[in-house]
Amino acid sequence: MDLYEDWQKNSKVKLKEHQTFLKRLKKQKKGKQIDQIVNDLDERAFEHFDCLDCANCCKTISPVVTATDVKRIGKHLRIKETEVIEHYLNVDHEGDYVMNKQPCPFLGSDNYCSIYEARPKACREYPLTQNQGFNQRPALHARNTITCPVVFHVVKELKKNL
Template sequence: MVWRIPIGRDQAIPTIPRARSAAGFSSYPLRGPKTYFCTFVHMQDFIAQLPQLAKDKHKENKKFFAKLKKKPPKNLDQTMQQLHDEEFQRTDCLDCANCCKTTGPLFTDKDVERIAKFFKLKPQQFEAQYLRRDEDGDLVLQSVPCTFLGADNYCSIYEVRPKACREYPHTDRKKFHQIGNLTVKNTAICPAAYNIVEKMKQHIKL
């Protein structure tokens, strides 16, 4: 699968790890002189670069979302749904699963009841076996990568997965302007979230 990452003209183009062929990377102009597209043949190349890419864009993104929160466009929800749908027509989570490998969801009581029933366990048994309370008192996985993630990136509890997993990366959420801080964090984890935010900044002029 080919991955495209918008890169500002003044931003250094990320390099491919030496283990990968440089032939898998190219850049070309897109929508004017200030934007370039970088093509990664391998998803893992993108994921390896993502924390630095997100760090380089952090101040710019924080400023953008601060403005967005103060004055969200009337058609924001419609725009975000379109950007979300377009991105996930290109993005296959099975090629990535970085969210499952590096972070964990919060489990609600309903999540616990639903998943425990799937395993034919009592909620207390499921909690004891798979979950723990974090410093905020929330139920989270005992460890990451996620216990339920297979080597093929398939989720063994996909049909009953937590609500937080089902909605991730939340880029189609209503009143999207209210979750700017969360979205900025997600750009360092989720390739799709990174791409969507970059396209947001092209589509929405604040």
Template sequence: METIRYFKPDELKAMTANRKQEFSALFQKLKKKKPKNLDDVVHRLHREAFEQFDCLDCANCCSTISPIVTDKDAERLAKSQKMKPADFIGRYLYVDEDHDYVFQQTPCPFLMADNYCCVYENRPRACREYPHTDRNRFYQILNLTQKNCEVCPIVFSITSELTKMEW
């Protein structure tokens, strides 16, 4: 795997747009074939990526996109902020077009200047699992992965590596 470096979100968007046809062709092929070794390959690339890249140097995800916040997440976050869940929801969340709770603002209200999360131990499940490249049945989230190429240098790098392989 090539060295992963930080890119600003607008740079990643442009880089992803430049490779849109290539990435789309890859994801269509993976959706169709559902290779048995896909999870193993992506999980290996995930481990390699996280050995060399520190998310604290980036925080694009926290700066530009809002995670889905489940009721359970909202309760946990409210408790950590010593708030009632309804008050937490009213202050920080709204229901998006998919009928999911998401944060009212980006960057995330809990992202600190040093890119640390002040609610890290209580962060939403979507944040815990991001960028989802260690997930099983990876072929099920290829659309999300393609979108995440625009945000996360790790996802862009993994996707780039996948294009070099014979499927």
């Protein structure tokens, strides 16, 4: 079974188990060690997985879009920042800008992003498995195991390593 099939079959079934594991992981004092293991697992997972085969993140979640992102997207599209906000963004319950529809309005039918070079910072950093402090955000990473097969694989393998 490949990475994608394993994720499709098991991500929801394993969610509670992953939540519990990641909560316990937060209590450990081995943050830098965990980050290195997660980074290595992320690199290995991406050797077997191409985001263009999935694009589930672009289809199901709305990233936070910062003022800097709005400026960059506007420049890329050659439209005013106010037009970016008006045509593509909403304000969420926390007062942040997010995409106004799902799938992302910039996602093509081929899973390519039409603003890839100007995409929001949140998109650039996703799936957050290369960031520092992995063990400090257990709820986020648990949710991401359902959204992203790479995160699912990283958490699954992390459980084996620790």
